[in-house]
Amino acid sequence: MPAACTLYGSFLSAPTYRVGLMLALCGLPFDYRHVDLSKGEHKTAEFLELNRFGQVPVLVHDGLNLCQSFAILEYLAEVTGKFAPATMEERQRIREWLFWDADRLSPGIGRTRFFERFAKPDAAVMDYMRMNAEAGLGVLNAQLEGKRFLVGERPTIADIGCFGTLIHMAEGRFELANWPNVKTWWDRMSALPGFTPPYDLLPKFDRAAA
Ligand SMILES: N[C@@H](CCC(=O)N[C@@H](CS)C(=O)NCC(=O)O)C(=O)O
Structure with missing residues (x-):
């Protein structure tokens, strides 16, 4: 490039x-x-x-x-x-993760972190955001069971996209250790060169x- x-x-x-x-x-x-x-x-x-x-x-x-x-x-x-797909099927699987992240994971994690860090809305709003975020983390945790990366055996933009979403999760008061497969994957992502x-x-x- x-x-x-x-x-x-x-x-x-x-x-x-x-x-x-x-x-x-x-x-x-x-x-x-x-x-x-x-x-x-x-x-x-x-x-x-x-x-x-x-x-x-x-x-x-x-x-x-x-x-x-x-x-x-x-x-x-x-x-x-x-970090690109190698096959048409991988391209679709990666897109599924990216679209799901934009639809489900990012809003829950991002807004909970935003509200925790910069504003304190009504408790019911916070609970709703947190519930959505935890549901997303649960999906990731289940999908990563026995897998090194989200799509195939090597990291792709699906991993980079979802990892980026989670990066400030501690600021949203999410404890990574509660999602052990996500934690193992997080450690793997953090060890990538660069x-x-x-x-x-x-x-x-x-x-x-x-
Ligand atoms: N879907 C967009 C979301 C971008 C986004 O929400 N950016 C925020 C900062 S994290 C922003 O610019 N917010 C200001 C605004 O939306 O007016 C993306 O993935 O690039």
């Missing part, structure tokens, strides 16, 4: 981390632009030119501005050939590629 990459994101953002982690695991240096969500920088006319949805992350590569982190993972897998934890990978300032 010869062209340079620029990642726009926030150090607090799991979707930004998901893309940053993919780049790091692929060994691809990237310029980083810090988008300060607290100042509404993601809603400026300039940023909306990059992402019509007014959200981070955005990846700019080869003249294309790309949004939606799971779609960006698919793009990167395609252009690098890394793995970098979120607050090391994503700074609070712009950074040029090393």
Whole structure:
């Protein structure tokens, strides 16, 4: 993948981390632009030119501005050939995981963590979010029984996507040890060459590629 990459994101953002982690695991240096969500920088006319949805992350590569982190993972897998499906069946299985994550896992985990960290809504709302998150963790735990990775015998963007979703789970007061198969898989993901934890990978300032 010869062209340079620029990642726009926030150090607090799991979707930004998901893309940053993919780049790091692929060994691809990237310029980083810090988008300060607290100042509404993601809603400026300039940023909306990059992402019509007014959200981070955005990846700019080869003249294309790309949004939606799971779609960006698919793009990167395609252009690098890394963490990519080897067969049509794998492609579909990976998509199933990514779509399920966006539908079920991310909302529960992400919102519970957001509310725990930044706001305290009504207890019933918190319970509902937490229940959804725990249901998602239960699905992951069951699926990882006796398996090294989510699809096939090697890590794919399905793993990177779901791992990125869980990365701040401790901030949502989820105890990883309660889902032992998820914990074993987490340790395996954290041992991949190039793995970098979120607050090391994503700074609070712009950074040029090393
Ligand atoms: N489905 C999107 C979700 C992105 C997202 O929710 N980004 C958050 C930060 S973690 C954001 O930009 N929030 C501001 C907003 O939605 O206005 C993705 O996966 O990229």
